[in-house]
Amino acid sequence: MKLSVLYFARLRDAIGRSGEHIDVPAGVATVGELRAWLAQRGAPWSDAFAQVRPIRAAVDQAMAVDATELREGAEVAFFPPVTGG
Amino acid sequence: MTVRVQSQDFDLGAELAALRGANPRVGAIATFVGLARDVNDGRDVLDITLEHYPGMTERALEAIVDQARQRWDIIDALIVHRVGTIAPGEQIVLVAVTGMHRHDAFDACRFLIDYLKTDAPFWKKERTSQGTRWVEARSSDERARAAWK
Numbered sequence: 460m461k462l463s464v465l466y467f468a469r470l471r472d473a474i475g476r477s478g479e480h481i482d483v484p485a486g487v488a489t490v491g492e493l494r495a496w497l498a499q500r501g502a503p504w505s506d507a508f509a510q511v512r513p514i515r516a517a518v519d520q521a522m523a524v525d526a527t528e529l530r531e532g533a534e535v536a537f538f539p540p541v542t543g544g
Numbered sequence: 545m546t547v548r549v550q551s552q553d554f555d556l557g558a559e560l561a562a563l564r565g566a567n568p569r570v571g572a573i574a575t576f577v578g579l580a581r582d583v584n585d586g587r588d589v590l591d592i593t594l595e596h597y598p599g600m601t602e603r604a605l606e607a608i609v610d611q612a613r614q615r616w617d618i619i620d621a622l623i624v625h626r627v628g629t630i631a632p633g634e635q636i637v638l639v640a641v642t643g644m645h646r647h648d649a650f651d652a653c654r655f656l657i658d659y660l661k662t663d664a665p666f667w668k669k670e671r672t673s674q675g676t677r678w679v680e681a682r683s684s685d686e687r688a689r690a691a692w693k
Contacts, residue, residue: 467597468667469678520600522663536597536665540681543594543625543666544578544637544657 460487460531464497466507467538470514473507490516491525493535511539545613545621547605549596551628554638563622563640570619574649576639576657582632584679587672592679594627594636597665601625608659612641615655616648623656625666655692661685 465478487496494516498508508514516523517536529535546563556577564570582589609621624638639656643649668679 465597467665468595468669472678517597517600517665520597520603522604536600538597538665539667539678541662541665542668542679542681543596543664544661 460485460529462493462529462532463534464493465534465536467536469539470507470511470537473511474503488528489525490518490523490527490529490535493529494525494537508537513540514538515540545606545609547602547609547623547625549598549601549605549625549627551626553626553635554624556635556638559622559624559638560640563620563642567619567642569644570642571644572642572646572649574641574643574646574653576637576653577635578637578657580630580632580634580636584670584672587670587674589632590671590673591629591631592636592668592670593629594625595667595669596625596627600665604664605660608656608663611659612652612655616643616652617645618643618648618652621652621656623660625660625664627666658685658688658692662689 461482463480466474471477483496487493497504515538518527519534560573564573580592605623619642622640626636630636639653641649641653662685670677670679
């Protein structure tokens with residue numbers, strides 16, 4: 460499944476890039492599974508996901524949870540809790 | 545309803561005049577203006593830089609306004625949020641609500657800023673006299689949002 464992944468704020472700084480286009484294997488079907496799959500690729504993702512906690516996520520620009528299911532071509536964003544206003 | 549994300553400052557008077565328009569039913573305008581402080585968590589703040597998630601930010605703000613409209617009897621609402629680098633004393637955010645009466649306008653305005661704080665994808669980084677740091681989310685903001693349930 461092809462996905463567009465975006466990183467924001469402290470998490471983007473820790474990973475060193477603002478996003479990537481990836482093709483995930485079968486078995487990566489939810490937000491939580493995607494985060495685990497990204498982290499198991501090693502540095503910098505493993506360190507970044509370990510250091511920046513908690514992590515929030517959005518799928519197709521709507522807030523998501525670990526159980527949120529992914530679809531082909533989805534835009535998935537990971538970021539720290541928001542601090543606007 | 546209008547939501548805007550912009551780098552430039554906003555003119556409070558002009559924004560309120562435009563929101564009110566020529567509608568003679570407007571009996572109340574409630575406003576919240578958030579400003580950049582020169583101190584945070586015990587450090588002097590030189591400036592802050594706000595980033596956001598273009599596209600999602602606007603959708604999130606519109607969704608928050610929709611919720612307020614369903615909950616209170618208001619006429620219109622406006623949210624203007626700045627991004628980029630902002631110096632202490634400058635305006636960051638404007639939330640304004642018009643209604644026939646003050647109670648609905650006040651409550652909707654407070655609801656909008658409380659929800660914006662936890663649901664809209666903005667992040668602040670501050671430059672202080674002791675270096676640059678990302679601003680941590682506050683649990684008090686989560687409690688303020690939860691109080692509206």
